[in-house]
Each structure stands twice: as structure tokens, then as C-alpha cells.
Amino acid sequence: ARRMASAPPVALAGQAPRPAQRATKQGEPYLIPEPAGPAAVIVLAAGAGTRMKSRTPKILHEIGGRSMVGYALLAARSINPGRLALVVRHERDLVARYLNELDPEALIVDQDHVPGTGRAVEVAVQAPDDPEKLAGPVVVTYGDVPLLTGSLLADLVATHEREANAVTVLTALLSDATGYGRILRGDDSSVTGIREHKDATEAERLIREVNSGIYAFDADVLRDALVHITTDNSQGEKYLTDVLGIARQAGGRVAAVVTEDRWQVEGANDRVQLSALGAELKAELHAGIEKG
Numbered sequence: 001a002r003r004m005a006s007a008p009p010v011a012l013a014g015q016a017p018r019p020a021q022r023a024t025k026q027g028e029p030y031l032i033p034e035p036a037g038p039a040a041v042i043v044l045a046a047g048a049g050t051r052m053k054s055r056t057p058k059i060l061h062e063i064g065g066r067s068m069v070g071y072a073l074l075a076a077r078s079i080n081p082g083r084l085a086l087v088v089r090h091e092r093d094l095v096a097r098y099l100n101e102l103d104p105e106a107l108i109v110d111q112d113h114v115p116g117t118g119r120a121v122e123v124a125v126q127a128p129d130d131p132e133k134l135a136g137p138v139v140v141t142y143g144d145v146p147l148l149t150g151s152l153l154a155d156l157v158a159t160h161e162r163e164a165n166a167v168t169v170l171t172a173l174l175s176d177a178t179g180y181g182r183i184l185r186g187d188d189s190s191v192t193g194i195r196e197h198k199d200a201t202e203a204e205r206l207i208r209e210v211n212s213g214i215y216a217f218d219a220d221v222l223r224d225a226l227v228h229i230t231t232d233n234s235q236g237e238k239y240l241t242d243v244l245g246i247a248r249q250a251g252g253r254v255a256a257v258v259t260e261d262r263w264q265v266e267g268a269n270d271r272v273q274l275s276a277l278g279a280e281l282k283a284e285l286h287a288g289i290e291k292g
Contacts, residue, residue: 038138040083040219043142047090054271059072059144063274072142117237121222138218141214148265165216174262190255193244193245221243229243263277
């Protein structure tokens with residue numbers, strides 16, 4: 001499944017950085033533009049997080065002195081998106097106020113009564129005044145995946161663009177994939193589908209590669225597919241995973257970027273998972289110090 005402290009807002013490295021300046025022959029500075037990133041990053045942050053058993057919204061829980069959504073914003077900003085949107089719903093006013101202090105340039109989008117990750121992304125895509133002008137890669141990630149790095153997101157976007165994919169999925173290799181959606185691949189290594197654990201055959205349950213729920217989409221493919229997604233399923237939700245099948249039916253290629261570092265795609269649904277993520281972060285920081 002895809003996660004307040006009263007600590008002051010964290011400063012975001014990479015937020016609204018000042019471009020480098022150099023002098024011209026006339027003594028006037030000129031600006032060196034930053035490398036272009038994806039068209040947009042959409043961070044899904046609308047979940048209630050009831051399993052946290054806390055009055056604090058899930059994404060505002062902290063590890064290592066920073067909120068989970070603070071880490072998510074750091075990773076998102078580090079790839080320099082044209083737009084950064086966060087989709088909220090649970091404890092909307094509290095979360096929106098926190099996010100506005102954390103990153104004033106980010107767009108806060110409200111998820112409506114229609115449930116599902118597909119609908120959350122849809123409202124974010126429709127939110128700008130000129131949604132039709134959104135062109136290029138659109139990355140979708142989560143506010144409760146704190147150990148995801150900007151470098152892995154950059155790899156996802158680079159692969160997506162280099163291979164001219166319609167959709168690129170970030171996947172992980174797990175020693176025990178129980179409960180996760182398995183990645184199905186064709187002979188050409190493209191992704192042919194995602195099979196939920198409960199629907200998987202015995203052979204499919206042996207697959208170790210799982211869906212992280214983090215994607216890079218072509219903006220046009222995403223916009224067109226979202227129109228065709230319905231809530232006609234057992235949960236009555238609009239599923240973002242449905243975009244993959246629609247993209248393939250339209251002739252687009254769906255591929256994957258694989259990580260063996262499962263911590264980068266782990267979310268926190270309860271306090272046990274939050275504690276485990278905190279322990280992993282501490283271990284990584286300690287290992288970094290030892291390396292000097």
C-alpha cells in the first residue's frame with residue numbers, strides 16, 4: 001500500500017536555487033540556466049494514514065528530524081521539475097499550511113470525493129490553468145516514501161526519455177515479494193502488466209520484481225489515458241495502474257527501471273514501518289560518516 005511534528009519547516013536544498021552568474025565583457029552578469037528536469041512531479045499525499053493511530057497526519061511524521069513529505073519534496077526538487085504539485089485531502093488545511101511553509105512555490109491540489117490514485121493524478125494534471133501545455137515527462141511519487149533519492153528519480157526520467165517510453169515504472173527486487181504487485185515482462189523485456197498478489201498464479205508469485213507505484217509518464221499519454229479510466233472495479237476507485245494497459249493498447253512502450261535498494265521505495269503505513277525506515281536512515285548516515 002501506498003504515508004506533525006511541531007518542528008519548524010525544513011529548508012529545502014534545491015528549492016528555488018539562485019542560478020550561477022558570470023561577468024560578460026561589459027561587466028554585466030549573465031545567467032547559466034539549470035538543466036531542464038521533467039515537466040512535472042506529482043506527489044500523492046492525500047491518504048488518511050489511519051494505521052498510524054495518531055492525530056498527526058501520516059506524511060508529517062518525522063524520521064531523522066524531518067517529515068516524510070519533507071524528504072519527498074527534497075527528492076522532487078532535486079530533479080528540477082517545471083511544476084511540483086502535491087495532492088492532499090486528509091487534514092487538508094493543516095497539511096496545506098505545512099506544505100506552503102515548506103515549499104511556497106509548490107502547487108497544492110485537492111483530491112475530490114472520487115477515490116483512487118488515478119483520480120489523484122488526474123486532478124493534479126487538470127489543476128494548472130493551461131493543462132494542455134504540460135508536455136514531456138510527468139513523475140508520480142508519494143509523500144510517505146522518505147528514503148527515495150533524487151538520483152534514482154533522475155535515473156527514472158533519463159531512462160524514460162532515452163527509450164521514448166509511454167510509461168516507465170520504478171520497480172524493486174525483493175527477497176520476499178508477498179503482498180506486492182508483480183511485474184510481468186514480455187520477450188523484449190518491456191512491461192506487459194502488473195499482477196496483484198491475490199490474483200497471481202503460483203508461477204507469478206515466484207517473481208521477485210514488484211511495482212513501487214512510482215512512475216514517469218509521457219504527459220500526453222497520461223492525460224489521454226486518465227480520461228478513459230473508470231471506477232468500475234471492486235473498490236470503486238480510479239487506479240493509476242490502468243494507465244499502463246491503456247498506453248500499451250495505444251501502441252506505447254511500457255518499461256521499467258529496477259532498484260535493488262528496497263528502502264528507496266518503502267513507505268510507512270504504521271509506526272512499525274516508520275521506525276524501520278528511521279533505523280535504516282540512521283544506518284545509512286552512520287555508514288556515510290564511516291566512509292568519511
